[in-house]
Amino acid sequence: MQSGLGVKAARVAIVVALFAIWEILSRTGIVNPRLLPSASDTLATLGDLLQRASVRKDLAVTATEVVTAFALAVPVGALIGFLIAENRYFAEVAKPLLFFAFSIPKSIFLPMFILVFGVGFSQKVGFGFFSTIFIVIMSTTTAVESVKVEHLTVARSYGATPMQTAFRVYLPSMLPVLLEALRISMIFNLTGVILAEMYASRDGIGHQIATWGENFQMKQLLAGVVMIAAIAIAFNELVRWVEARCSHWRT
Amino acid sequence: MSAASVRRLIVIGLIALWEILPRMGFIPELFLPSLSSTLAAGWNEAGEYAHALAVTLYEVAISMAFACGGGILLGAVVGSLPRPRILIMPMVSSLYAVPLVILYPVFTVWLGIGSESKIAFASIYGFLPTMLATAAGIQTIDPQLLLAARSMGATLSQRLVRVIIPAAIPTVLSGLRVGGALVIVGVVVSEMLISSAGIGYLISRYRTILDSPHVFAGVLLVLAMAVAFNAAIKWIEGKAAIWQTGTRAGQSAEEIAPAALQPAT
Numbered sequence: 001m002q003s004g005l006g007v008k009a010a011r012v013a014i015v016v017a018l019f020a021i022w023e024i025l026s027r028t029g030i031v032n033p034r035l036l037p038s039a040s041d042t043l044a045t046l047g048d049l050l051q052r053a054s055v056r057k058d059l060a061v062t063a064t065e066v067v068t069a070f071a072l073a074v075p076v077g078a079l080i081g082f083l084i085a086e087n088r089y090f091a092e093v094a095k096p097l098l099f100f101a102f103s104i105p106k107s108i109f110l111p112m113f114i115l116v117f118g119v120g121f122s123q124k125v126g127f128g129f130f131s132t133i134f135i136v137i138m139s140t141t142t143a144v145e146s147v148k149v150e151h152l153t154v155a156r157s158y159g160a161t162p163m164q165t166a167f168r169v170y171l172p173s174m175l176p177v178l179l180e181a182l183r184i185s186m187i188f189n190l191t192g193v194i195l196a197e198m199y200a201s202r203d204g205i206g207h208q209i210a211t212w213g214e215n216f217q218m219k220q221l222l223a224g225v226v227m228i229a230a231i232a233i234a235f236n237e238l239v240r241w242v243e244a245r246c247s248h249w250r251t
Numbered sequence: 252m253s254a255a256s257v258r259r260l261i262v263i264g265l266i267a268l269w270e271i272l273p274r275m276g277f278i279p280e281l282f283l284p285s286l287s288s289t290l291a292a293g294w295n296e297a298g299e300y301a302h303a304l305a306v307t308l309y310e311v312a313i314s315m316a317f318a319c320g321g322g323i324l325l326g327a328v329v330g331s332l333p334r335p336r337i338l339i340m341p342m343v344s345s346l347y348a349v350p351l352v353i354l355y356p357v358f359t360v361w362l363g364i365g366s367e368s369k370i371a372f373a374s375i376y377g378f379l380p381t382m383l384a385t386a387a388g389i390q391t392i393d394p395q396l397l398l399a400a401r402s403m404g405a406t407l408s409q410r411l412v413r414v415i416i417p418a419a420i421p422t423v424l425s426g427l428r429v430g431g432a433l434v435i436v437g438v439v440v441s442e443m444l445i446s447s448a449g450i451g452y453l454i455s456r457y458r459t460i461l462d463s464p465h466v467f468a469g470v471l472l473v474l475a476m477a478v479a480f481n482a483a484i485k486w487i488e489g490k491a492a493i494w495q496t497g498t499r500a501g502q503s504a505e506e507i508a509p510a511a512l513q514p515a516t
Contacts (some may be wrong), residue, residue: 002293007337007338010338011341013340014339014342035360035361066454071253082419089254092254093254093257093261094260096258097258097261097262097388097402102433103476103477103481104475104477104478105432105435105436105439105444106473107436107439107440108436108439108440108443108454108469108470108473108474109449109467109470110443111443111454111455111458112282112283112466112467112470115281115282115458115463115466146259164265166493181402183348187347187348187350190350191350191352193350194350194352194353195350195352195440196353198353198355198356198444199444206352206353208358209353210356210444212356213355213356213357213359214445216360220383221356221357221360222357225353225354225357227351228349228350229349229353230281231347232347232348232349233346233349235348236345236348237345244361
C-alpha cells in the first residue's frame with residue numbers, strides 16, 4: 001500500500017474528530033439534542049437495536065433481497081456483456097443503446113415495479129436487479145476489452161484449448177476489472193433495494209428507517225443510518241482489499 | 252446494414268411495441284399503458300404537470316448550484332494538493348459506497364417535507380461524485396504545463412487562472428454532467444418518498460391510485476428532463492473541446508473511472 005502509517009492515523013483522527021464534533025454539538029446544546037442526539041447515545045441505541053429480534057429480522061430480509069438480486073443480476077449481466085463484447089457488429093449496434101439505458105435514472109421506474117409486482121419480495125429483487133444489471137453489462141464489456149489481443153494470439157498459436165484460454169488468459173486479465181465491477185454493482189444493488197424498501201414495503205431495514213424518520217425517532221434513525229453506512233463501507237473495503245491483492249495480475 | 256440504422260430500427264421497434272403490446276392486450280394496461288394513452292394522460296393534465304415541473308426545476312436548480320459549485324471547488328482544492336488528496340480521496344470513495352437515500356429521512360425530520368429537505372438531500376447526493384470527478388480530472392492536467400508556468404515565474408493565482416482552470420474545464424464539465432444527473436435523480440426520488448409537490452410527488456400519488464397512464468406520463472417527463480440536461484452538457488462540451496489539449500494525452504476524466512462516477516440509482 002502506498003499510504004503510510006501516518007496517513008492511516010490521520011484518517012482515523014478525522015473520523016474520530018467528526019464523531020467528537022457531533023458529540024459536542026449535541027451535548028452543549030448548540031444543536032437541539034432532540035434533533036441531533038449525541039454520538040454516544042446513537043451508538044448505544046445501535047447496540048440496543050442489534051439485540052432486538054425485529055431489527056435482526058429486518059436485516060435478514062434486506063440481506064436476502066440484496067443477495068438474491070445480486071446473484072441474479074451478475075451472471076445475467078456478465079453473460080450479456082460478454083456476448084456483446086465478443087461480437088463486433090453486435091457491440092456497435094448495442095453499445096450506444098446500453099450506454100443510454102445506463103445513463104438514465106433508474107429510480108423513477110420504481111413505481112412501475114410496484115404496479116407489476118405489487119409490494120413484496122419480488123418487487124425489491126426486481127428493482128435491485130434492474131438497477132444493477134446495466135452496470136454489470138457495461139463493466140463486463142470493459143473487462144473483456146481489457147484482454148490483450150497479443151496474449152490471445154500467443155495462447156492460440158501455442159495450441160491452447162478454449163478452456164485454457166478462458167482460465168489462463170481471460171480470467172487473469174479480467175479479474176481486476178471484474179472485482180471493481182462487483183464492488184460498484186454491489187453499491188448500486190444495495191442502494192436500489194434500500195430505496196425500494198423505503199418507498200413501499202412492509203419489512204426490511206429501509207422500511208424501518210423510513211418509519212423511524214416519520215415518527216421522529218431520531219436516535220433509532222441515526223443509529224440505523226450509522227449501521228447501514230458501516231455495513232456498506234465494510235463490504236466496500238473488503239472488496240478493495242481483495243482488489244489490491246489481485247492487482248499484480250493487472251498487465 | 253450499418254450499425255446505426257439497425258439501432259434506429261430497434262428504437263422504432265421498441266416504441267411501436269410499447270404502443271402495440273398493451274393495445275392488443277398482451278400486457279395489462281396497469282403494467283404498461285400504451286404510449287398514446289400515456290401521452291394523452293400527460294396532455295390532459297398539462298397544467299398540473301407544468302406546475303409540478305416548475306417546483307422540481309426550482310429545486311434542481313438550487314441543488315445543482317450547491318452540489319456542483321461545492322463539488323467542483325472542493326474537488327479542485329483536494330485534487331491539486333497532493334497531501335489532502337492522499338488523505339481524503341480514499342475516504343471520500345468509501346463514503347461513496349454508502350446508499351445515501353437513508354439520509355433523506357434525517358433531512359425530512361430536520362427541515363420538514365417542503366423544498367428545503369429535497370434541496371439538502373439532492374445537494375449531498377450530487378456532491379460526492381462531482382467532487383470525485385473533479386479531483387480525478389485535476390490530476391490529469393499535464394504536469395509539464397504547470398512546470399513550464401512555474402519556471403517562468405507564474406504566481407499561484409496566475410497558475411490557477413491561466414493553467415489549471417482552462418486545463419480543467421473538460422473535467423469540470425464531466426463532473427457537472429454526473430453531478431447534475433444525480434441532482435435530478437435526488438430531487439425526484441426524494442419527492443417520490445415524502446413530499447407535497449413536484450413531479451415525484453405526482454408519480455407517487457398516481458401510483459397509489461393505480462393510475463398507470465399518469466404515472467408513466469410523469470416518468471416520461473423526468474426522462475425528458477434527464478435527457479435534455481445531458482444534451483445541454485454535451486453541447487457545451489462540444490463548444491469547450493478546444494480546451495481538451497490541456498490534459499495529459501488528451502484523456503478525459505471519464506476514461507479514468509467510467510463506472511465509479513455514474514449515478515447510483
